[in-house]
Amino acid sequence: SSGRWKNLSLPPLVMRVSGLLLGIAGGYIAWRVLNAKLFNALGRATSMSGKVAVVTGGTSGVGREACKRLVSRGVKVVLAARDMALGVAVCRELQDLAPPGHKDPVAEVIHCDLSSLASVSKFAADFLATGQPCNVLLLNAGMFPPNSQKKSIYTPDGFEVAFQTNHLSHHLLARLLTPKLKASAPARVVTTSSSLHSPSTQGGRHG
Numbered sequence: 234s235s236g237r238w239k240n241l242s243l244p245p246l247v248m249r250v251s252g253l254l255l256g257i258a259g260g261y262i263a264w265r266v267l268n269a270k271l272f273n274a275l276g277r278a279t280s281m282s283g284k285v286a287v288v289t290g291g292t293s294g295v296g297r298e299a300c301k302r303l304v305s306r307g308v309k310v311v312l313a314a315r316d317m318a319l320g321v322a323v324c325r326e327l328q329d330l331a332p333p334g335h336k337d338p339v340a341e342v343i344h345c346d347l348s349s350l351a352s353v354s355k356f357a358a359d360f361l362a363t364g365q366p367c368n369v370l371l372l373n374a375g376m377f378p379p380n381s382q383k384k385s386i387y388t389p390d391g392f393e394v395a396f397q398t399n400h401l402s403h404h405l406l407a408r409l410l411t412p413k414l415k416a417s418a419p420a421r422v423v424t425t426s427s428s429l430h431s432p433s434t435q436g437g438r439h440g
């Protein structure tokens with residue numbers, strides 16, 4: 234091989250390093266392509282067709298994207314939303330992701346304001362009255378009190394609004410739906426969290 238290197242104008246070390254870098258780049262691209270194909274195949278293989286997911290905070294951000302993923306895997310989504318008009322708009326958006334020929338609604342919205350314990354109880358009762366299973370309970374909604382407020386804001390239930398919205402109401406909802414989750418097994422409760430909950434972060438130390 235040393236004879237081959239001699240015929241090239243670039244020094245052997247540069248050639249070897251370039252070859253090595255090209256090899257690494259090629260390997261990386263092949264791994265990414267293979268990984269994407271594998272991921273798609275696994276996604277198809279693990280279809281969740283016929284399952285039902287109850288999602289809080291599905292009208293925006295992380296929750297809305299989660300709803301899209303769920304629907305594309307065949308899951309029916311029930312949005313627990315405080316803004317019904319927004320919830321209906323998201324349901325329409327989700328219906329467009331339904332597989333071709335799929336006629337049944339892939340999403341519906343039931344009113345739920347997490348800053349009110351009565352509203353959470355009403356949501357649970359309304360959902361249970363539909364008779365649907367609950368295979369996934371995605372507790373995702375979250376809010377920050379406005380920065381401009383110097384004082385804490387309290388809900389009519391008497392709790393600080395973020396504590397009630399993000400934590401207490403989700404706890405109540407999970408408790409109210411636990412029998413349904415058990416009856417719908419296999420089922421999962423998934424909570425969207427934040428590093429702010431960790432005492433090891435700067436936010437967590439203050440929060």
Ligand SMILES: NC(=O)c1ccc[n+]([C@@H]2O[C@H](COP(=O)([O-])OP(=O)(O)OC[C@H]3O[C@@H](n4cnc5c(N)ncnc54)[C@H](OP(=O)(O)O)[C@@H]3O)[C@@H](O)[C@H]2O)c1
Nearest residue numbers: 290292293294295315316346347348373374375425426427
């Ligand atoms: N985005 C991030 O970088 C980040 C980082 C760490 C953790 N998280 C956590 O991830 C979750 C989602 O965050 P995101 O950024 O996607 O939030 P987002 O876009 O602000 O969406 C928040 C969702 O919660 C809903 N919500 C707020 N208050 C509610 C109430 N009283 N009753 C019912 N629904 C209510 C909102 O409904 P409306 O549409 O009606 O407002 C909206 O759908 C949150 O729990 C958040 O703490 C996010």
